[in-house]
Amino acid sequence: MKNNLKVQRAIKDLTQEDLAKLLGVSRQTINSIEKNRYVPSTVLALKLSKVFGITVNEIFELEDGN
Amino acid sequence: MSLSKIYYTFGPLNFTFSIMKDICESERNKLQRWGKFQLPNKYKKIGWSIIIGAFLLMIAKKFVDEPTWVKPVLRNVMILGFLMVSISKEKIEDELMASLRATSYRLALIIGVLYALVQPYITYGIESLIDPGNAELDNGYFQVLLYILLIQILFFNALKRTS
Numbered sequence: 018m019k020n021n022l023k024v025q026r027a028i029k030d031l032t033q034e035d036l037a038k039l040l041g042v043s044r045q046t047i048n049s050i051e052k053n054r055y056v057p058s059t060v061l062a063l064k065l066s067k068v069f070g071i072t073v074n075e076i077f078e079l080e081d082g083n
Numbered sequence: 084m085s086l087s088k089i090y091y092t093f094g095p096l097n098f099t100f101s102i103m104k105d106i107c108e109s110e111r112n113k114l115q116r117w118g119k120f121q122l123p124n125k126y127k128k129i130g131w132s133i134i135i136g137a138f139l140l141m142i143a144k145k146f147v148d149e150p151t152w153v154k155p156v157l158r159n160v161m162i163l164g165f166l167m168v169s170i171s172k173e174k175i176e177d178e179l180m181a182s183l184r185a186t187s188y189r190l191a192l193i194i195g196v197l198y199a200l201v202q203p204y205i206t207y208g209i210e211s212l213i214d215p216g217n218a219e220l221d222n223g224y225f226q227v228l229l230y231i232l233l234i235q236i237l238f239f240n241a242l243k244r245t246s
Contacts, residue, residue, distance in 0.1 A: 037175075041175075041177070042175065042177040042178070042179070043173075043174075043175040043177055043179065043180070045179065046177050046178070046179040049179055055179055055182070057178070058178050060178075061178060
């Protein structure tokens with residue numbers, strides 16, 4: 018699964034640290050999601066969509082292998 | 084079949100299923116609560132202090148005469164310290180940490196079991212080469228390995244049954 022979290026974060030002018038604080042997670046978690054090393058839970062994905070004001074599908078996208 | 088007959092046939096069965104469902108629900112909640120048990124982050128430092136303290140005492144006891152019970156007690160204290168470090172929360176304990184923790188426990192279990200299976204044979208082999216008369220195959224890990232694996236299988240099945 019790929020995502021455009023980094024782009025969405027840049028649009029909102031948020032650092033990884035800022036986003037982590039908004040979501041109540043560590044900066045490492047945000048970094049891992051951005052680098053596709055970690056797939057977040059539905060709850061965290063929904064929280065992300067709420068912060069950016071877009072749907073989950075606009076942030077995350079399934080790849081061929083999924 | 085009359086309605087009353089249907090009720091008397093399936094009523095108690097439904098009641099039994101309902102009780103079983105409640106038991107399963109309660110069992111699942113308990114297991115999930117226990118599964119999430121963690122110590123606060125400050126216990127990580129306390130744990131490391133205990134480990135270092137026990138280690139220093141183990142070195143120090145080599146230079147003094149001490150009762151036979153000191154060594155096993157220090158070892159147990161050290162293990163307790165490692166357990167505290169293992170189950171203490173991170174500063175920010177989020178879902179990534181929970182996932183990494185679960186992976187690390189899985190790896191630790193598999194590597195630990197393999198090590199405990201192989202290590203006595205390696206020791207036996209080396210002892211056989213050095214002192215063939217006194218070489219002995221120690222099977223001391225059997226009880227703890229069996230216990231850990233049985234508990235894991237039982238918990239997994241209980242969680243699977245109630246999920």
